[in-house]
Amino acid sequence: xxxxxxxxxxxxxxxxxxxxxxxxxxxxxxxxxxxxxxxxxxxxxxxxxxxxxxxxxxxxxxxxxxxxxxxxxxxxxxxxxxxxxxxxxxxxxxxxxxxxxxxxxxxxxxxxxxxxxxxxxxxxxxxxxxxxxxxxxxxxxxxxxxxxxxxxxxxxxxxxxxxxxxx
Numbered sequence: 318x319x320x321x322x323x324x325x326x327x328x329x330x331x332x333x334x335x336x337x338x339x340x341x342x343x344x345x346x347x348x349x350x351x352x353x354x355x356x357x358x359x360x361x362x363x364x365x366x367x368x369x370x371x372x373x374x375x376x377x378x379x380x381x382x383x384x385x386x387x388x389x390x391x392x393x394x395x396x397x398x399x400x401x402x403x404x405x406x407x408x409x410x411x412x413x414x415x416x417x418x419x420x421x422x423x424x425x426x427x428x429x430x431x432x433x434x435x436x437x438x439x440x441x442x443x444x445x446x447x448x449x450x451x452x453x454x455x456x457x458x459x460x461x462x463x464x465x466x467x468x469x470x471x472x473x474x475x476x477x478x479x480x481x482x483x484x
Contacts, residue, residue, distance in 0.1 A: 400461070400462060403456075404459070407457045410453070411454075411457050415453070418450060422446060425442050456474060
């Protein structure tokens with residue numbers, strides 16, 4: 318079945334050919350006589366050049382449409398591969414940063430127990446740990462890669478757009 322779908326144009330040509338043969342054999346309709354009549358009319362009316370131009374434009378349009386479809390498929394493939402690479406990278410980044418955040422959490426607990434930090438500082442530390450974990454999870458769960466320019470001119474993921482899409 319998959320091979321039949323690959324050869325749509327050939328299959329369509331076979332079907333049209335079968336219709337033409339059926340009309341010629343059973344309907345006594347001469348397709349080429351009608352075609353010659355149309356072409357002779359076009360020649361008398363000086364439409365033959367226009368007909369040739371229309372056929373050339375149609376052929377060019379078909380080739381362009383096929384190329385655009387192929388380019389779009391390639392672009393989708395590149396985006397899919399890009400997402401796979403990003404997800405693999407993010408797994409590693411999440412592992413490293415989560416290890417750091419866990420150690421930071423232990424440090425925070427020790428600071429709470431020894432009163433080394435003020436309650437306000439501890440709350441800010443909690444907030445930073447939570448926010449960092451949340452952003453890492455959002456990036457790790459991406460299904461697309463929305464980008465934005467950073468102030469330094471480099472491209473980066475648009476965390477704000479990701480946050481609003483995920484909510």
